[in-house]
Amino acid sequence: MDDRERALDAAHRHAAEFLRTLDDRPVWPRASLDDMMATFGGDLADEGADPASVIDEMARGADPGLVAIPGGRFFGFVIGATQPAALAADWLVSAWDQNSGSSTLTPTTVAMERVAGQWMLDLLGLPASASVGFVTGGQLANFTCLATARNAVLRRAGWDLAERGLRNAPPVTFVVGADRHGSIDRAARFLGIGRSETTIVDSDEQGRMRADALEAALAGVDGPLIVCLQAGEVHTGAFDDFRALIPLARRHGAWVHVDGAFGLWAAASDSLRRLTRGMEEADSWATDAHKTLNVPYDCGMAIVRDPADSIAAFRTGGDYLIYSGLDPWDVTPELSRRARGVPAWAALRSLGRVGVARLIDRLHSNAVRMAAGLASVDGIEIINDVDYTQVMFCLASDAATRALGDAILAEGTAAVTGAEWRGRATLRCSMSSWATTDDDIDRTIAAFRKLVEG
Ligand SMILES: *Cc1c(COP(=O)(O)O)cnc(C)c1O
Numbered sequence: 001m002d003d004r005e006r007a008l009d010a011a012h013r014h015a016a017e018f019l020r021t022l023d024d025r026p027v028w029p030r031a032s033l034d035d036m037m038a039t040f041g042g043d044l045a046d047e048g049a050d051p052a053s054v055i056d057e058m059a060r061g062a063d064p065g066l067v068a069i070p071g072g073r074f075f076g077f078v079i080g081a082t083q084p085a086a087l088a089a090d091w092l093v094s095a096w097d098q099n100s101g102s103s104t105l106t107p108t109t110v111a112m113e114r115v116a117g118q119w120m121l122d123l124l125g126l127p128a129s130a131s132v133g134f135v136t137g138g139q140l141a142n143f144t145c146l147a148t149a150r151n152a153v154l155r156r157a158g159w160d161l162a163e164r165g166l167r168n169a170p171p172v173t174f175v176v177g178a179d180r181h182g183s184i185d186r187a188a189r190f191l192g193i194g195r196s197e198t199t200i201v202d203s204d205e206q207g208r209m210r211a212d213a214l215e216a217a218l219a220g221v222d223g224p225l226i227v228c229l230q231a232g233e234v235h236t237g238a239f240d241d242f243r244a245l246i247p248l249a250r251r252h253g254a255w256v257h258v259d260g261a262f263g264l265w266a267a268a269s270d271s272l273r274r275l276t277r278g279m280e281e282a283d284s285w286a287t288d289a290h291k292t293l294n295v296p297y298d299c300g301m302a303i304v305r306d307p308a309d310s311i312a313a314f315r316t317g318g319d320y321l322i323y324s325g326l327d328p329w330d331v332t333p334e335l336s337r338r339a340r341g342v343p344a345w346a347a348l349r350s351l352g353r354v355g356v357a358r359l360i361d362r363l364h365s366n367a368v369r370m371a372a373g374l375a376s377v378d379g380i381e382i383i384n385d386v387d388y389t390q391v392m393f394c395l396a397s398d399a400a401t402r403a404l405g406d407a408i409l410a411e412g413t414a415a416v417t418g419a420e421w422r423g424r425a426t427l428r429c430s431m432s433s434w435a436t437t438d439d440d441i442d443r444t445i446a447a448f449r450k451l452v453e454g
Pocket of ligand 1: 078136137138139140181183232233234259260261262288300
């Protein structure tokens with residue numbers, strides 16, 4: 001075996017060993033950042049080391065600082081595990097080392113990404129002709145879609161942004177819901193849209209944008225307009241009412257963007273599709289594959305109805321670049337990049353249409369089971385309507401809720417993360433992992449019961 005094979009062999013052994021420990025290890029890391037800095041830090045040695053022994057050293061040191069995200073009882077943030085086919089495909093992506101911006105240079109990986117995009121558009125009921133840009137995640141998907149939107153609404157107003165810049169451009173009215181994800185604000189910041197220039201529309205008790213409030217906000221608005229809606233509020237999992245909101249926005253000539261980082265996938269399930277009804281009428285959609293589809297980081301998708309709008313925003317003029325129709329680098333801000341869409345192809349191929357629907361349905365039924373179990377614990381109150389994958393709950397006081405959040409991480413059975421909702425401290429279980437079993441849920445509920453009821 002040469003160095004590469006021996007290093008890969010070591011990685012394979014250590015990976016399999018880590019995955020085998022997931023069921024029994026504490027979910028939250030046992031070591032701090034300082035501990036891990038001490039393990040891996042110090043001055044860089046003058047002399048290097050054998051590749052396989054570097055991998056051995058890495059694996060030996062890493063363990064106490066690893067969080068059991070790929071296991072069945074990590075419920076923090078909105079984070080999925082990794083499906084087997086997607087994980088293995090990700091290894092091949094690194095071995096193949098294809099710089100996947102150009103369809104001429106890397107036809108294999110560009111084709112797999114293109115097919116993954118087509119499959120996904122079909123599963124989600126989105127227009128088959130839309131462009132799909134593979135980016136690092138939901139944040140960059142929102143940024144990419146909104147950069148495309150800004151360019152398009154200004155072009156429709158007769159302003160060539162690439163030529164004339166933003167300084168003297170007609171103002172863009174930028175409308176968001178009160179419970180938008182923070183990545184929308186960050187995307188706006190990167191795009192030169194300030195906080196005081198953002199129109200914030202009221203939402204209801206689950207975080208859905210109110211149609212009457214949008215109508216009032218848009219009264220008298222004309223000119224370049226972007227309206228951001230949401231499929232899956234990060235705390236409650238609630239979906240905006242697209243059938244009511246999109247026609248309202250359209251009446252004012254808006255570009256409508258949907259942030260559906262995890263929620264867009266509801267459209268792949270027969271029983272949950274009703275949540276997304278009408279969203280296919282939007283102009284752009286941001287989603288993640290590394291959340292609900294359970295592929296490795298980093299994999300998000302920026303979807304734009306008209307590929308001409310993507311090209312107008314992103315095609316670059318470098319005369320040494322090879323063009324052939326629509327290249328990956330035409331639809332996102334990146335040039336060189338890994339073939340991050342290939343694991344999505346493998347995940348979709350391995351699940352099939354029925355398997356994707358079953359995965360989404362199970363994440364939802366896991367949430368229902370978790371909510372019912374937690375509600376049976378004395379003192380726990382479920383705060384949200386469990387329509388999708390999120391379960392938010394609290395105890396009688398903020399201090400007790402926060403203490404319970406710390407206690408469950410220390411106890412080790414499961415990981416949940418905290419949030420603030422309508423002025424109250426809360427805890428959240430995001431049911432986003434294919435690996436979660438009924439037993440994982442029951443063990444988690446039992447751990448909470450013991451901590452709360454003693
Ligand atoms: C997670 C999330 C994002 C950001 O996605 P990343 O993949 O973390 O960049 C954006 N919007 C919503 C609703 C999310 O849940």
